[in-house]
Amino acid sequence: MTGDVTLETLGWDARWIEVWKAHRPEGEDSLPARVVLESQHIYRVHTGEVEVLARVTGRVRHKLESREAFPAVGDWIALRPAAPAEEMGRIVEVLPRRGRFVRRAAGTTTEAQVVAANVDVVFLVSGLDHDFNVRRIERYLLAALEGGASPVVVLNKADLPRDVDQVRAELGPVAGQFPVELVSAHSGQGLDALRGHIGPGRTAAFLGSSGVGKSTLINRLIGRDVQRTAEVRESDSKGRHTTTHRELVILPGGGLLIDTPGMRELQLWDVSTGLDDAFEDITALSIDCRFRDCTHDTEPECAVKAAVAEGRVAAERHANYLRLRKEVTSKPVEEADLKAAAERRREGRVASKALKKLYADRNK
Ligand SMILES: Nc1nc2c(ncn2[C@@H]2O[C@H](COP(=O)(O)OP(=O)(O)OP(=O)(O)O)[C@@H](O)[C@H]2O)c(=O)[nH]1
Numbered sequence: 148m149t150g151d152v153t154l155e156t157l158g159w160d161a162r163w164i165e166v167w168k169a170h171r172p173e174g175e176d177s178l179p180a181r182v183v184l185e186s187q188h189i190y191r192v193h194t195g196e197v198e199v200l201a202r203v204t205g206r207v208r209h210k211l212e213s214r215e216a217f218p219a220v221g222d223w224i225a226l227r228p229a230a231p232a233e234e235m236g237r238i239v240e241v242l243p244r245r246g247r248f249v250r251r252a253a254g255t256t257t258e259a260q261v262v263a264a265n266v267d268v269v270f271l272v273s274g275l276d277h278d279f280n281v282r283r284i285e286r287y288l289l290a291a292l293e294g295g296a297s298p299v300v301v302l303n304k305a306d307l308p309r310d311v312d313q314v315r316a317e318l319g320p321v322a323g324q325f326p327v328e329l330v331s332a333h334s335g336q337g338l339d340a341l342r343g344h345i346g347p348g349r350t351a352a353f354l355g356s357s358g359v360g361k362s363t364l365i366n367r368l369i370g371r372d373v374q375r376t377a378e379v380r381e382s383d384s385k386g387r388h389t390t391t392h393r394e395l396v397i398l399p400g401g402g403l404l405i406d407t408p409g410m411r412e413l414q415l416w417d418v419s420t421g422l423d424d425a426f427e428d429i430t431a432l433s434i435d436c437r438f439r440d441c442t443h444d445t446e447p448e449c450a451v452k453a454a455v456a457e458g459r460v461a462a463e464r465h466a467n468y469l470r471l472r473k474e475v476t477s478k479p480v481e482e483a484d485l486k487a488a489a490e491r492r493r494e495g496r497v498a499s500k501a502l503k504k505l506y507a508d509r510n511k
């Protein structure tokens with residue numbers, strides 16, 4: 148990440164300048180920088196001129212109330228550069244995020260950990276082989292929206308024989324207004340379309356299950372054949388070996404790519420608001436339902452069901468909505484959530500009747 152890099156190359160824009168003005172620490176000699184790698188609370192950050200190591204110091208650590216507030220790859224931060232005698236710079240502020248992807252922090256069920264921040268576009272990759280599954284794409288769509296990014300459905304391995312028309316037909320009601328790109332990491336088909344979705348200064352990330360071709364696509368976009376985890380070693384000024392592995396990279400021709408292990412292992416944390424975004428048409432219709440808390444399932448005088456009956460909403464889309472909503476709302480009784488609730492309760496913060504009932508039902 149050397150050469151003609153500027154803050155703009157890294158995604159800095161007029162909106163960030165406004166955010167900076169509002170949030171830069173008072174009376175501190177700090178500059179904006181973007182996190183390109185995080186490892187055990189040591190950060191590699193890029194200022195637009197240089198890449199340096201930085202850490203979160205006690206004072207800021209104190210201010211960050213939750214793990215979710217800690218800097219993550221993709222974050223814009225205020226950096227206080229290292230004084231001559233210091234080994235590392237200091238992160239004195241994390242600028243408010245435009246969006247973030249979270250997962251449960253390892254070893255805990257209560258805390259969210261940010262695995263990527265300020266992602267503009269997410270490629271939801273499926274392989275046009277045995278992997279293709281509309282339901283999974285739907286889940287990823289919700290995750291992308293929840294993370295504050297624009298989703299692009301990517302069908303990889305277009306070089307393999309497959310009835311693409313049938314795939315598109317299946318996908319239609321799910322993908323809705325979101326773009327669908329047919330690509331092949333092997334032949335190069337459709338890669339320019341992906342580049343077009345990223346664009347200079349925009350940040351992309353990939354979601355998709357193992358084996359769909361994320362690494363192959365990423366390598367094609369970066370333009371060099373590297374393993375994601377390959378560590379290139381080089382000497383730093385002090386003669387020690389440091390790794391130059393990065394999780395946020397600048398693409399040739401502009402645009403940025405975030406590829407963190409956490410992003411790859413992303414589980415859906417909470418897709419409830421994503422659901423409303425993904426089914427905007429249904430959300431809009433529900434204003435005319437007789438009951439304010441209508442679930443558009445069995446209630447009378449439901450505007451959504453009326454729209455389905457009149458063919459204004461596809462029956463399949465309505466069915467998808469019902470099934471996904473069920474998955475989302477049934478989340479609280481998942482094992483992990485129960486444990487989380489138990490943890491909070493032990494700490495004396497929560498002791499609601501509802502929770503007791505949940506345990507009672509669970510133990511029946
Ligand atoms: N035919 C075909 N095979 C592909 C294409 N892209 C990737 N593959 C193959 O699919 C397999 C999996 O590709 P990867 O890039 O490792 O998949 P991944 O999504 O990164 O998988 P994880 O690293 O496990 O998350 C490899 O054998 C690739 O060569 C493609 O466009 N066409």
Ligand SMILES: [Zn+2]
Nearest residue numbers: 436441443449
């Ligand atoms: Zn309704």
